[in-house]
Amino acid sequence: MRETFRNLASVGKQWED
Structure with missing residues (x-):
């Protein structure tokens, strides 16, 4: 679950760019 949260x-972050 932690990995999923980091991926999200x-x-x-990329979307904000």
Whole structure:
């Protein structure tokens, strides 16, 4: 579950870019 959360954060960061 932690890995999934990190992946989601990575995607959110890219979306913000």
